[in-house]
Amino acid sequence: MNITRFLIAFILPFLLLAGYLAGGAWHLLTPLFVFGVIPLLDFAVGRNTTNIPEESYRHWSDAKLFRWITFLYVPLHWVIIMGGVALLRQSTLPNWELFLFAISTGLVTGGVGITLAHELGHRSTRLEQFLAKSLLLPVCYLHFFIEHNKGHHANVGTPNDPATARFGEPVYRFIPRSVIGGFRHACEIEARRLDRKGIAIWSHHNAMIWYVALQVLLALLVVVISGFPGLVFFLTQAIVAFTLLELVNYVEHYGLSREQTVSGRYEKVNPLHSWNASETVTNSFLFNLQRHSDHHANPGRRYQTLRHFDESPQLPTGYAGMILLALVPPLWQRVMHPRIFAHRKISTS
Numbered sequence: 001m002n003i004t005r006f007l008i009a010f011i012l013p014f015l016l017l018a019g020y021l022a023g024g025a026w027h028l029l030t031p032l033f034v035f036g037v038i039p040l041l042d043f044a045v046g047r048n049t050t051n052i053p054e055e056s057y058r059h060w061s062d063a064k065l066f067r068w069i070t071f072l073y074v075p076l077h078w079v080i081i082m083g084g085v086a087l088l089r090q091s092t093l094p095n096w097e098l099f100l101f102a103i104s105t106g107l108v109t110g111g112v113g114i115t116l117a118h119e120l121g122h123r124s125t126r127l128e129q130f131l132a133k134s135l136l137l138p139v140c141y142l143h144f145f146i147e148h149n150k151g152h153h154a155n156v157g158t159p160n161d162p163a164t165a166r167f168g169e170p171v172y173r174f175i176p177r178s179v180i181g182g183f184r185h186a187c188e189i190e191a192r193r194l195d196r197k198g199i200a201i202w203s204h205h206n207a208m209i210w211y212v213a214l215q216v217l218l219a220l221l222v223v224v225i226s227g228f229p230g231l232v233f234f235l236t237q238a239i240v241a242f243t244l245l246e247l248v249n250y251v252e253h254y255g256l257s258r259e260q261t262v263s264g265r266y267e268k269v270n271p272l273h274s275w276n277a278s279e280t281v282t283n284s285f286l287f288n289l290q291r292h293s294d295h296h297a298n299p300g301r302r303y304q305t306l307r308h309f310d311e312s313p314q315l316p317t318g319y320a321g322m323i324l325l326a327l328v329p330p331l332w333q334r335v336m337h338p339r340i341f342a343h344r345k346i347s348t349s
Contacts, residue, residue, distance in 0.1 A: 003065055005284040006304075010073070012108045012285070013080055019104055020087070027100035030107050039321035042279040049278050051307040066304045067128075070116050070287070074131050077113045080105060081138045081237065082225075088233055089226045102233045106240025109139050114245045115286050119303050121145050138218060138234075139241040142211035143186035151185045153299055157258035157273045158266050163246075167255040167340065170329040175246045244323075251275065251322045252292050255340040256313065271297045271309040272343075278308045282318030290319060313343040 012030060019029035052060050060066075084105055093101065113135050121132035121144075129145075136142045148163075155161035162181025165174045190208045191201050199205045222234045256273050258266040277283075277290035287303040293312035294301065301307075315322055316335060326332045 003063075003069070003304075005280075006066070006069055006287055009112050009285050009287070010076075012112055013076060016080065016104050016108050020101055023093075023097065027097055027104055030104035034107050034111065035320050035324055038281060038285065039317060039324070041281040042318040042321065045280045047278040048280040048283070049308040049310070052305060057305055061302050061305050063304070066302065070120055070128075070303075071131065073112060073116050074134055077109060077135055078138060080108060081234070084233055084237070085222050085226050085230045088229045091229065093229075098229060098233060099236065102236035103240050105233070106139075106237035107244065109237055110241030110244035111285070114139060114141065114144075114241055115289055117144070118148065118289070119287055121149055122299050123302075137214055138238070140215045140219075140235075140238040141242045141245070142215060143183050143208060144242075144245070145211075146189055146207065147182045147186035150189050151182075153269070153296065156253060156269060156296060157256055161253075163249045163253070164256070165250045165254040167257075167337075168333070169254075171247065171250050171326045171332070172329075174250050175243060178246050178249060179242070247323045247326060248289075248319055250326055251315070251319055254326075254336060256343075269296050271312045273297075274312070275315050276309065276312035277315040277318050277322075279318035282320060286319065290315075313339065 012034070015030045015033055019026045022029075084101065088098070091098075117132045117135035119132075120128040120135070123129065123132075133142060133145055136144055152161055152163045156164055158164070162178045162185060165171070165178075187208050190206055194201055194203075194205060197205075202209075204210075219231060219234060222230045226233075252275055253273075254275065256275065258269065258273055260266055271293035274292040274296045276293040279290065283290050288306045289295070289303070291306035291308060293309055294307045316339075325335060
C-alpha cells in the first residue's frame, strides 16, 4: 500500500493559499479543482478495487504513519480558519472576494477537515476523539461527534436516521432536514445518556451545552479579532463545510433502506446499505471515505484498511461528480433510480 497517495489531500490548503495570494477570480481555484479537476481525474485514472490481504490487516491497521497523517492536518485546520480570520483584520478585500475566499476555505475545512474528524471520531483513544472534536469546533458542527457515532450508525437506512436520504427526496429538502434533525437527535441522545445516569439535563454534564457554548465563544473571539468581516468569513466557511458534509451524506445513502424484521427490529447493517465508490483519486483525497459500505458494516476499521465489495451498490463516479449531479434533481433521479431498482432486485433475490 502506497501511503503517500493520502498526502495529496494537503494540496487543497496550498491551492486555497495560492488563490488568496493571487486574488480576484483566482479565489475560484479550489472550487474548480474540487468539482472540475478531481472528477476528470477520477474518469481518467479509474477505480482501485483491490483490497489488502486479510492476513495483513493487523499490520496495516497498526501502522503509525497512517495515523500521523490524520494528526498532521489538525493544526493546519486551525491555521486555515483562524489564519483566514486574522488576514481579514486589515484586509481590503471587496465583498465578492471575501465571499469566494470563505467558500473556498469551507471546501477545504469540510472536505478534508470533517472527513478526518469523522475518521478520528470513530477511534477509541482519548487523543483521537479529542482531535476529532477540535476539527469539528471551528466548523460549528460539534454535535456531529455524538449524532454520527451514536445515532447515524445505529439508525442508518431507517426512517429514524435524519442523515439517510429517502427515495425521491431532492437534496434541497434533505439538507435542512438532516442539519436540523441531526442537531435535535444529538440533543436527544445526550439527554438519554444523562437520564440513565440520573443526571439533570440542564447541567454542566451535558456535552451539547458545552458544544454550543464553545462554538459561540469562538465566534465571539473571531469578532474581537476581525470584526464583522471576520465573522462573515468564519460563519460562511462553516456553513459551506457542513453543507458539503450533508451533500456527501445524501450521496452515501440515497434511497437505500434496511428491512424491518418480524420482531420490529431492523436487520443488521451490512455492505448493501451504503453506496460505494472506489475511484482512486477521490479516495486518496478523502482517505477512503468512499469505501463507505465497508465503513458502515465495520466502523472500527481504519481508513487504510477499508475494502471494496463488488456486491455493494456502486456509484457511477466519485463524490465530487455525484454532488454536482445531486444539485440537479431530475438528472440525479435519472441516473440513480435505475441503479436503486436493480440493487433492490439483487438484494431481495
